[in-house]
Amino acid sequence: MSERIFGHIPNQPEGTTYSNRLEVALSGVHSPLQAGISGSQTEGADSIVLSGGYEDDRDYDNVIIYTGHGGRDLVTGKQVSHQLLIRQNLALALNCQTGLPVRVVRGEKHSSPYAPTRGYRYDGLFIVESYWKEKGRSGYDIWRFRLVKLDEQSNLTSQVEEDPTQYGNDKPERKATIIQRIVRDTEVSRKVKALYNATCQVCGIQIVTNAGPYAEAAHIKPLGAPHNGPDILSNVLCLCPNHHLQFDFGGFAIDDDFTLLGLEGKLTVHRNHKIDLTYIRYHRIHFWE
Numbered sequence: 001m002s003e004r005i006f007g008h009i010p011n012q013p014e015g016t017t018y019s020n021r022l023e024v025a026l027s028g029v030h031s032p033l034q035a036g037i038s039g040s041q042t043e044g045a046d047s048i049v050l051s052g053g054y055e056d057d058r059d060y061d062n063v064i065i066y067t068g069h070g071g072r073d074l075v076t077g078k079q080v081s082h083q084l085l086i087r088q089n090l091a092l093a094l095n096c097q098t099g100l101p102v103r104v105v106r107g108e109k110h111s112s113p114y115a116p117t118r119g120y121r122y123d124g125l126f127i128v129e130s131y132w133k134e135k136g137r138s139g140y141d142i143w144r145f146r147l148v149k150l151d152e153q154s155n156l157t158s159q160v161e162e163d164p165t166q167y168g169n170d171k172p173e174r175k176a177t178i179i180q181r182i183v184r185d186t187e188v189s190r191k192v193k194a195l196y197n198a199t200c201q202v203c204g205i206q207i208v209t210n211a212g213p214y215a216e217a218a219h220i221k222p223l224g225a226p227h228n229g230p231d232i233l234s235n236v237l238c239l240c241p242n243h244h245l246q247f248d249f250g251g252f253a254i255d256d257d258f259t260l261l262g263l264e265g266k267l268t269v270h271r272n273h274k275i276d277l278t279y280i281r282y283h284r285i286h287f288w289e
Contacts, residue, residue, distance in 0.1 A: 014124040039091030051107035059112035068143035079138035101125040132286040189217030200240035220279040234276040253288035
């Protein structure tokens with residue numbers, strides 16, 4: 001089995017068109033002949049195809065709200081059961097955690113003004129910015145993935161990593177990788193960190209650095225479309241980096257009485273911190289499985 005490639009395929013530049021799925025597969029841009037997601041739940045997803053298969057897909061050109069795999073009736077194409085965060089869906093979630101890019105191919109049957117009029121077209125690399133669960137149009141749970149075109153990621157930076165096999169070499173091989181987590185520092189985030197003296201509300205640990213204590217402000221209902229959570233104190237927690245990441249990726253949730261779900265214990269809440277349970281419930285519904 002050939003090694004999975006995350007990134008552009010040699011001699012297949014963005015904008016390349018194909019007559020059918022067989023040509024797409026032979027090019028290496030998207031290997032499966034039928035599946036919309038090419039990937040492994042242990043490695044990540046290397047490509048997807050938008051071909052009109054899922055009624056909940058939304059295409060805004062450089063931003064795509066992509067519906068995960070599973071739950072469709074093979075005859076009618078309608079959603080008839082819940083989707084699970086397994087197999088190809090888990091592969092896309094892994095991309096979100098690792099920053100690996102995914103190739104996007106649009107097909108003529110994809111209901112979008114950005115779809116080709118004939119055949120298929122390779123439309124470049126996208127980053128899986130976030131993922132969550134929600135009720136689809138047919139009333140079943142679906143997994144949604146927010147894909148953002150890589151060259152539109154003005155907030156992303158590059159990190160240089162040294163190849164561990166090159167240790168001892170005075171000219172080690174290097175490669176650029178993507179860092180996609182954005183740590184925002186707003187007035188609200190500074191306020192919540194001051195309220196808890198930069199101490200995590202989950203584990204009670206204060207990380208001390210030579211520049212002072214460090215913590216992160218975690219939005220309970222995420223900012224930006226499609227969640228559109230507000231940047232207000234009642235929608236923000238003070239967390240250490242580990243629990244911030246775990247919370248964002250649905251590793252734990254919070255019950256209405258602030259008992260932790262998926263972790264032992266209870267959220268520490270300052271008497272002057274009025275957390276809105278509406279946001280707590282939103283996170284629980286969309287990110288906690």
